[in-house]
Structures are given as C-alpha cells and as structure tokens.
Amino acid sequence: xxxxxxxxxxxxxxxxxxxxxxxxxxxxxxxxxxxxxxxxxxxxxxxx
Amino acid sequence: xxxxxxxxxxxxxxxxxxxxxxxxxxxxxxxxxxxxxxxxxxxxxxxxxxxxxxxxxxxxxxxxxxxxxxxxxxxxxxxxxxxxxxxxxxxxxxxxxxxxxxxxxxxxxxxxxxxxxxxxxxxxxxxxxxxxxxxxxxxxxxxxxxxxxxxxxxxxxxxxxxxxxxxxxxxxxxxx
Amino acid sequence: xxxxxxxxxxxxxxxxxxxxxxxxxxxxxxxxxxxxxxxxxxxxxxxxxxxxxxxxxxxxxxxxxxxxxxxxxxxxxxxxxxxxxxxxxxxxxxxxxxxxxxxxxxxxxxxxxxxxxxxxxxxxxxxxxxxxxxxxxxxxxxxxxxxxxxxxxxxxxxxxxxxxxxxxxxxxxxxxxxxxxxxxxxxxxxxxxxxxxxxxxxxxxxxxxxxxxxxxxxxxxxxxxxxxxxxxxxxxxxxxxxxxxxxxxxxxxxxxxxxxxxxxxxxxxxxxxxxxxxxxxxxxxxxxxxxxxxxxxxxxxxxxxxxxxxxxxxxxxxxxxxxxxxxxxxxxxxxxxxxxxxxxxxxxxxxxxxxxxxxxxxxxxxxxxxxxxxxxxxxxxxxxxxxxxxxxxxxxxxxxxxxxxxxxxxxxxxxxxxxxxxxxxxxxxxxxxxxxxxxxxxxxxxxxxxxxxxxxxxxxxxxxxxxxxxxxxxxxxxxxxxxxxxxxxxxxxxxxxxxxxxxxxxxxxxxxxxxxxxxxxxxxxxxxxxxxxxxxxxxxxxxxxxxxxxxxxxxxxxxxxxxxxxxxxxxxxxx
Numbered sequence: 001x002x003x004x005x006x007x008x009x010x011x012x013x014x015x016x017x018x019x020x021x022x023x024x025x026x027x028x029x030x031x032x033x034x035x036x037x038x039x040x041x042x043x044x045x046x047x048x
Numbered sequence: 049x050x051x052x053x054x055x056x057x058x059x060x061x062x063x064x065x066x067x068x069x070x071x072x073x074x075x076x077x078x079x080x081x082x083x084x085x086x087x088x089x090x091x092x093x094x095x096x097x098x099x100x101x102x103x104x105x106x107x108x109x110x111x112x113x114x115x116x117x118x119x120x121x122x123x124x125x126x127x128x129x130x131x132x133x134x135x136x137x138x139x140x141x142x143x144x145x146x147x148x149x150x151x152x153x154x155x156x157x158x159x160x161x162x163x164x165x166x167x168x169x170x171x172x173x174x175x176x177x178x179x180x181x182x183x184x185x186x187x188x189x190x191x192x193x194x195x196x197x198x199x200x201x202x203x204x205x206x207x208x209x210x211x212x213x214x215x216x217x218x219x220x221x222x223x224x
Numbered sequence: 225x226x227x228x229x230x231x232x233x234x235x236x237x238x239x240x241x242x243x244x245x246x247x248x249x250x251x252x253x254x255x256x257x258x259x260x261x262x263x264x265x266x267x268x269x270x271x272x273x274x275x276x277x278x279x280x281x282x283x284x285x286x287x288x289x290x291x292x293x294x295x296x297x298x299x300x301x302x303x304x305x306x307x308x309x310x311x312x313x314x315x316x317x318x319x320x321x322x323x324x325x326x327x328x329x330x331x332x333x334x335x336x337x338x339x340x341x342x343x344x345x346x347x348x349x350x351x352x353x354x355x356x357x358x359x360x361x362x363x364x365x366x367x368x369x370x371x372x373x374x375x376x377x378x379x380x381x382x383x384x385x386x387x388x389x390x391x392x393x394x395x396x397x398x399x400x401x402x403x404x405x406x407x408x409x410x411x412x413x414x415x416x417x418x419x420x421x422x423x424x425x426x427x428x429x430x431x432x433x434x435x436x437x438x439x440x441x442x443x444x445x446x447x448x449x450x451x452x453x454x455x456x457x458x459x460x461x462x463x464x465x466x467x468x469x470x471x472x473x474x475x476x477x478x479x480x481x482x483x484x485x486x487x488x489x490x491x492x493x494x495x496x497x498x499x500x501x502x503x504x505x506x507x508x509x510x511x512x513x514x515x516x517x518x519x520x521x522x523x524x525x526x527x528x529x530x531x532x533x534x535x536x537x538x539x540x541x542x543x544x545x546x547x548x549x550x551x552x553x554x555x556x557x558x559x560x561x562x563x564x565x566x567x568x569x570x571x572x573x574x575x576x577x578x579x580x581x582x583x584x585x586x587x588x589x590x591x592x593x594x595x596x597x598x599x600x601x602x603x604x605x606x607x608x609x610x611x612x613x614x615x616x617x618x619x620x621x622x623x624x625x626x627x628x629x630x631x632x633x634x635x636x637x638x639x640x641x642x643x644x645x646x647x648x649x650x651x652x653x654x655x656x657x658x659x660x661x662x663x664x665x666x667x668x669x670x671x672x673x674x675x676x677x678x679x680x681x682x683x684x685x686x687x688x689x690x691x692x693x694x695x696x697x698x699x700x701x702x703x704x705x706x707x708x709x710x711x712x713x714x715x716x717x718x719x720x721x722x723x724x725x726x727x728x729x730x731x732x733x734x735x736x737x738x739x740x741x742x743x744x745x746x747x748x749x750x751x752x753x754x755x756x757x758x759x760x761x762x763x764x765x766x767x768x769x770x771x772x773x774x775x776x777x778x779x780x781x782x783x784x785x786x787x788x789x790x791x792x793x794x795x796x797x798x799x
C-alpha cells in the first residue's frame with residue numbers, strides 16, 4: 001500500500017512538541033525577557 | 049468530527065466563504081495594528097513614556113521641597129501648590145491621600161512626577177477619567193496639558209489597604 | 225508499554241459515542257469536575273456578597289469583609305474553579321479521544337493531592353483574615369506565607385497534570401492507539417495545556433520569591449518586575465480558559481448538532497496562532513505602568529499584530545458555520561436564518577455554548593481588544609470597565625461553556641440523568657442573562673470612572689470630598705441586580721448537577737437521553753456516524769447565516785473601537 005504523502009504544513013501542525021517549544025519560547029522572549037530587561041535598565045532619577 | 053481523528057493528508061487551505069472571512073478578519077486586524085503606532089506619533093493622548101528609578105524617601109523629600117517653594121494656599125489642611133508652566137511638578141501617592149493639591153493653568157504643559165511612598169496605587173483623575181499606575185521606587189513622569197478648566201478630583205483605584213476608599217486628592221485648573 | 229496493555233486497560237465503551245472511557249482516567253475526570261464545582265460555589269457565594277456591596281444602596285458587607293471577599297472570589301474563580309475543571313478536560317481529551325489509558329495513575333494522585341491541599345490552605349488563610357491582598361497580591365502588600373504556598377502547591381499540581389497529559393499524548397502516539405492526527409478537541413486541549421505550562425512557570429517565578437520574602441528569607445521583589453511576572457500567570461491563565469472554552473464549543477457543536485469542522489487546517493491553524501501569540505497580550509495589564517516602553521507595550525498588547533485575535537475571529541466563524549452546514553444537511557434550509565431558529569435551543573448544553581460564544585465574542589472580545597490598546601487603556605485602567613470586560617469573557621464565556629459541558633459530562637461520564645429538565649433548559653439563560661446585565665452595569669459605571677476593588681464609591685470620610693454622577697450609581701444598581709440573577713442561575717446549576725450526580729437515575733447501558741425530539745436526535749446521530757467516514761470531504765454548502773452574523777460582529781467591533789478612540793481625543797493631552 002502506497003504511503004500517503006503528508007503536506008509539510010500538516011506535519012508542522014501535527015508536531016505538538018515543536019508547538020510546545022515555540023509556545024514557550026515566543027512569549028518568554030517577547031513578553032517576559034524583553035520586559036525584564038527594560039525594567040532593569042531604568043535611569044536613575046536626579047532629584048536635587 | 050471534532051471528536052474523531054482525521055486520517056491521512058487532511059491539509060487543505062481555506063476556500064470559499066471561509067477564505068473570505070479569514071481575509072476580512074485579517075484586514076481588520078491589520079487596521080487595528082496600525083492605529084496604535086499611528087496614534088503614538090499623531091495622537092495627543094499617549095501613555096506616559098518617561099520613568100526614573102527613585103528611592104521613596106528621596107522622592108518624598110523632593111515633594112516637600114516642591115511644596116515649600118511653590119505653595120500658594122491650602123484646602124482642608126492640604127497644601128495647594130502652583131508649579132511653573134512648562135516646569136516640573138510632584139505628586140505623591142501615599143496611604144491614604146494624594147499629596148499635594150496641584151493648581152495648574154489651562155493649555156499649559158507640565159511634567160508631573162508621580163510616585164508612591166509605600167504601596168502600589170492607581171492615579172485616577174475625575175471626571176475626565178484618566179488613569180495611570182503608580183509604584184514605589186518608580187518616578188513616572190506625565191507630560192500633561194490640561195485642556196479643560198475647573199476642579200478635578202483624584203481618587204485611587206489600586207487596592208492599598210483599608211483606607212483605600214478614602215484616598216482622594218485634587219487638581220485645580222485655572223482659565224488663562 | 226505495549227499497545228495491548230495501553231488499549232486493553234480497564235475501560236468501558238460509551239453507549240452514545242462508541243468511544244472507550246478508561247476507568248482510571250474517568251475517576252480523575254469526575255473528581256476534578258466535582259472539586260471544580262465545589263470551589264465554584266465558594267467563589268459564587270463571595271460573588272453575591274460583593275455584588276450586594278457594590279450596589280451602593282445595599283452595601284451589605286463592611287469594608288474589611290468586602291476586601292476579604294474580593295480576594296476569596298478572585299482566587300476561587302480564576303484559579304481553583306476554572307483550573308480544576310480544565311484538568312478534567314485534559315484527562316478526558318487525552319485518554320478517551322485518543323483511545324489510551326493515561327500515562328501515570330500515581331502522578332495523577334499526587335497532583336490531585338497537591339491541588340486540593342493548595343486550594344484548602346489558601347482558602348483557610350484568606351478566611352482567617354491574613355491575606356487581604358487581592359488575588360494579585362502586589363508587593364509591597366504582604367500576605368501570610370500560607371497564601372503564597374497554597375497557590376504554589378496548586379500550581380505545581382496543575383503542572384504535573386499537564387505533564388501527565390503530554391506524556392499520555394506521547395504514549396498514545398508511540399503505541400499507535402489511534403490512526404492519523406489527534407482529534408480537534410484534543411488539539412484544542414493541547415493548546416490549553418501548552419499555554420498552562422507558560423502560565424504556571426510565570427506563577428512560580430512571581431510567587432516563589434514572594435513566598436520566600438514573606439518568610440523573611442529574601443528581599444522583596446521589585447514591584448514592577450512582580451507585576452510583569454504575575455500577569456504572566458494571571459493573564460496567560462485566561463488564555464488557557466479561552467482555548468479550553470473553544471474546544472468545548474467544538475465538542476458540544478458536534479454532540480448537539482452533528483456538526484463537523486469544515487476545514488481542520490483552518491481550525492487547527494487558529495489554535496496554533498493562540499499557542500504562538502496569545503500570551504503576549506498579558507502586556508495589556510501594564511499599559512499605563514512606569515518603566516516599560518511604548519514599543520514593548522504596543523507590540524505585545526496587539527498579540528503581535530492581533531494574530532491571536534484573528535484566531536478568535538476564525539473560531540467565531542468556523543463553530544457556527546459548522547453548525548449551519550449540519551442543520552442545512554438535515555433539511556433546515558429556510559432563508560438565511562431558518563437553521564438558526566431550529567437549532568437545539570432546548571438542549572441546555574447547546575444553549576449554554578451558544579450563549580457563551582455570543583457573550584464572549586460580542587461583549588468580552590470587543591471590549592477586551594479595545595480596552596487593551598495602549599492609549600484607550602488610559603481611560604479604563606483599574607476602573608469597573610475592566611471587570612465589566614472580564615466577567616463577559618471568563619464568566620459569560622468560559623464558565624457558561626463549562627456549564628454547558630456539564631450537561632454532557634453528567635450523562636456521559638457520571639452516567640446519570642437529570643431531574644427538573646424544564647428548569648435545566650432555562651438555567652443557561654438565567655445565568656448568562658444575569659452576567660450580561662452585571663457586565664453592562666460594571667462597564668457603564670466604569671466609563672464614569674467608578675474604580676474597581678473599592679468599597680465605598682462615594683469615598684465617604686475622605687479629606688477632600690468627591691463622588692460620582694447619580695447615573696453611575698444607577699449602573700452600580702444594575703451590577704447588583706445582574707449579580708443576584710446570575711447567582712440564582714448559578715445556584716440552579718448546582719442544584720441540577722448535584723441532584724443528578726448523587727441522586728439521579730442511572731442510565732448505565734443506555735444512550736444519553738436526548739433534549740431534542742427523537743427524529744432530530746436520529747438525524748444528529750446519523751451525521752455524527754457519517755462524519756467519521758466522510759473526513760476531508762467538502763460539502764459545498766453555503767453559510768449565509770453565519771456570514772451575516774460575523775459581519776454584524778465586525779461592524780459592532782468597528783463601531784465600539786472607533787467610538788472609544790473618539791472619546792480618547794477629548795481627554796487632556798498626555799505623553
């Protein structure tokens with residue numbers, strides 16, 4: 001029996017582990033890490 | 049079926065009305081994506097963009113200095129303070145009042161530094177309903193131009209203990 | 225683990241769907257659902273007391289108990305009720321729908337113990353008066369260490385359930401317990417689980433150091449950093465709710481009408497947009513916070529150009545469209561909306577889900593995206609507009625959908641039938657209607673600037689006097705009335721569910737009793753059995769009704785959105 005060729009996009013959609021990795025990486029980088037870096041780099045106030 | 053497992057190659061790009069709707073929805077999303085940056089450059093109301101790191105006790109000192117130099121009166125024992133148009137003003141959130149009362153001139157721009165002496169607070173200017181978040185250790189600078197005159201109330205809208213619902217203040221805006 | 229042991233593990237075959245229900249997993253579905261409903265009741269009682277306090281003419285509680293009840297209400301609703309229920313969904317979606325037993329029974333027991341312990345400890349310390357800090361517990365506000373510890377234990381338990389879920393997915397695939405790709409409902413549950421992992425990790429990052437601080441072992445975390453991390457838990461957990469809710473929509477659509485997803489690629493693609501981008505929007509809690517740049521705010525709050533909002537709008541089309549196709553195939557072809565009128569409105573599972581989609585989309589979604597724009601947030605931050613929004617999404621949307629699922633859970637999993645079916649038919653309308661009224665009351669009061677989480681809307685006793693327009697108080701009254709109606713709807717739900725689960729007639733060995741006529745149910749069953757064989761087939765049936773509905777939605781969205789920008793332009797200038 002010939003094996004049906006699966007479309008590459010379907011292969012991506014079926015790959016729950018890759019989706020888990022991306023689902024972790026994207027928000028952690030874009031929201032969390034970027035945000036923390038900004039909060040750690042606030043200039044000192046010069047209050048006489 | 050949503051509860052059964054599709055077999056083989058089920059990939060199929062959207063067609064017909066589905067495709068039309070995805071296109072329409074995407075177009076609306078792109079319109080919305082443009083409005084925020086557009087308003088950032090063209091609009092006159094934007095979230096304040098300047099922040100400094102401060103020690104709360106240093107900020108309190110600066111507020112007191114500001115009150116001493118620019119005091120013009122008082123309201124129910126709270127000092128009324130008039131900053132220079134175009135200059136810096138200071139507003140302190142503390143358990144449980146906004147201190148001091150500010151007296152501003154309509155259509156003049158001020159850099160109002162807001163911070164907290166203790167817990168987190170929410171600065172809310174009424175009845176125009178403008179709101180920003182206030183943190184201890186952070187000097188958040190509002191570059192603000194009152195465009196209407198009158199007496200405006202300040203309340204706190206971030207829970208800050210049992211006196212939270214008694215935490216008020218005032219901003220007076222004079223006609224020029 | 226061989227295929228034999230995985231597939232042959234103790235199970236029963238469902239008389240209604242033909243699917244295998246693995247008995248050990250079934251226990252965990254049941255226990256998590258029961259626990260969920262218990263904490264829903266606790267949170268619900270708090271809700272009633274709060275609604276009767278914000279209703280300024282009533283002001284039932286005193287100030288101390290008001291603030292205590294907000295904490296109790298928030299924690300029980302947004303954490304315990306909803307996450308326990310989602311665990312039930314995860315157990316179901318990974319075992320029954322994939323024809324496998326779960327990965328580890330031991331792990332399931334350990335996670336359950338942690339979650340129960342955490343929930344009990346946190347409730348205890350709040351009621352003892354040592355955690356009046358709101359659900360968000362923003363430092364420098366400090367609670368007793370048990371508050372943080374309870375939530376941490378609960379979160380660790382939930383993380384272990386998510387691990388068990390993914391491990392079950394793995395052994396199912398490895399042992400080839402099903403052919404092809406996982407069903408759409410399982411894919412939606414997996415989306416929820418992925419988002420849950422991100423959420424719970426952020427929760428640990430925010431609460432573990434804060435717990436240490438409360439024990440005196442560490443310095444207080446920077447309050448701005450805390451807010452960033454905490455909302456990684458707080459907002460991302462709402463997105464678990466969205467993914468789970470949409471999965472429930474697909475499930476109930478199939479079971480009640482025989483609907484099948486028109487295009488698996490489109491539906492799954494939308495879930496993937498959720499996985500990749502939906503968590504970025506946690507930024508909308510920080511739009512008027514100091515320290516974060518406009519670039520960060522604008523990029524994140526737009527879910528990266530609203531791609532996740534696109535996903536919701538896609539589901540908003542595909543779910544009703546699949547039902548329109550199913551109805552038209554059954555012969556309900558009259559005009560544009562004939563099919564809509566003939567939907568199984570008498571099935572409380574269906575009506576709850578339909579109402580959930582309408583309330584979530586039209587009220588929750590539109591207000592959420594609008595209030596979550598950087599500049600419009602200036603008019604909304606910490607006002608009652610915010611709870612007005614999220615009661616439409618989490619309560620009118622997710623909770624109502626979960627209630628709808630219960631009308632299927634009870635006969636299919638608990639194998640019991642309901643008493644008082646006439647009352648069951650109106651329950652979703654009562655609850656949904658009450659929530660809508662309450663949400664309107666909150667939102668309109670909020671446009672006057674009435675703050676959230678505030679005991680006395682007149683600020684009695686303040687040094688400098690202030691108050692609100694009397695109209696704002698009328699809206700607070702609407703909040704109160706809506707809250708009471710919703711509570712009655714909630715109570716009715718609890719009575720129906722408890723009486724069925726514990727005292728209802730057993731339907732073991734029978735198909736699930738139908739809420740429709742026998743003729744309609746037969747047509748639905750035929751579609752369901754055909755649907756399995758007809759995978760991938762295109763029906764070329766048009767969906768004018770759904771197109772009309774979504775165009776009305778888009779128009780409403782545009783009007784509300786631009787009206788808010790217009791209102792913004794009237795404010796003082798600020799940057």
